[in-house]
Amino acid sequence: MRKREYLDSVGDIDFKFYQTQDDFIVDEIPSIEFKGKGNSLVVHVKKTEMTTWDMIAAFSEYLAIPAQKIGYAGLKDKHATTTQYISVDVSYEKMIKQFYHKQIEVLDITRHSTGIRMGDLAGNRFSINLFEVDNIDAGRIEKCARKISKNGLPNYFGFQRFGRDSDSFKQARDMLSGEIFVEDAKIKNFLISIYQSEFFNQWLRERVEISQNENNGKFKLLEGDVYVDVKGKLSTPKIIPIKEFEAKKLTPTGLLCGRDVFRARDEALEIEAKYDDEFLQEKGYRREALIYPKDIECKYVKKQTMLNISFTLPKGSYATVFLESIADKNYSAKDVKKK
Known part of the structure; x- marks a missing residue:
């Protein structure tokens, strides 16, 4: 599984966070x-x-x-x-x-x-404690978080999506190629979701790298991109909609491969086709390439060298991905487990 790359980060802060009942709080926001x-x-x-x-x-x-x-x-x-x-x-x-x-x-x-x-879900509100943070780094983290909120966060699937077994993508591929047989419907659906999600993450990683190299770190739009508007309608504009994108009225999307799904065209298709499987019989989808964390609040507790960061994300996105972007580090289940 290749590293998730990001557009914005602090980069040299090795803060710690743990998924525990006291340090990781999630509140559902119904739609x-x-x-x-x-x-x-x-x-x-x-x-x-x-x-x-x-x-x-x-x-x-x-x-x-x-x-x-x-x-x-x-x-x-x-x-x-x-x-x-x-x-x-x-x-x-x-x-x-x-x-x-x-x-x-x-x-x-x-x-x-x-x-x-x-x-029936608009999003989730997170409150997470970050540890081993001094007051200077606390300010840098908050500044970076607000920059990501403005410019957009690459909407990767987080490590949680792929289960405990790092070899799950290979299992999914072997299942779909007929090399192994999976009878249990839940396990089969789980492996298919991993297959689609890993392809999406690989596609998004390449698009982020292009943006880093060719667009000063801001997400680069390509001819033929498929966009979603605020009402969920998909479209492929004839002209790259820079103004609508900057106003957050349109968001570029990536492919979750499968049948009956809107695919990219032209220049965007050249990249998307690398991470597609047109023979997959399950239904395909489009997923926003970027999301925008909202309502960011930070509270620093000097005695504990702890920064509490609160923010809201849309449904289907991962708080750990937001923290990865700030730290420029990929986390795993082992990293967020309190010893």
Whole structure:
């Protein structure tokens, strides 16, 4: 797996951060406004040191209903304190009010006309403690974070996407070529997502390198790029839309290979084709090449040589990628595990 390259960084600060319940906080931001009435019960929950699947399993067992009957918008980190929303039928309201679990807290309940579906998510708010930071470096980190917020962050898939096994991309490729057979549907889908994600990351790395070498470190647009607007509509403008891009009205996208997907043209296609698999039968997608971290707040605690950085990212993007960009370093699960 090749190194993820970035456009902006401090570069010479070796700060530490850890994915623990005290040092890595994630709050889900829903994309819908709950009406306060309806046949679905929306439950705002806080969980610590457990996966979303484990949390749903706990509710499933307690309510004696299949896990598929519990709605959720997205998956959250295990090694963290996270808040998110789930939904169940309103008939379970009394039971939810009496629910107890040592790793799960019910923060609030309300009602809505429909259950929560995957993707009903605007983004996530992160609060992360960075350690071994002096006051000068704290200022440099904040300055770099705000520059990334303005110029854009390459929207790589983070190390979490690829599982614990660094050889998972090879397994995915062997599965798709027929060299190995995978019966379990969940594992098969997981490997396919790794296959698509690794190709996207490789494509984005090349585009970042081009930007570094040919555009003074700012993301370089190419003829034939596919853009997405603020409403999610894809297009390939005849003229490179520099003004719309700078105004953040259009964002270039990269390919998650598969069928029935809008592909690049002209100069952009020459690069994209290197990281495509037109024979992949699963559905393809486009993913934003850049995202823009918002609402950055920094608080330095001198006695602990610790900087708390808070920021908001759109759904599907990774806080660890933002921190990688600042540090100009690629992290792994081992790096963020507290010894």
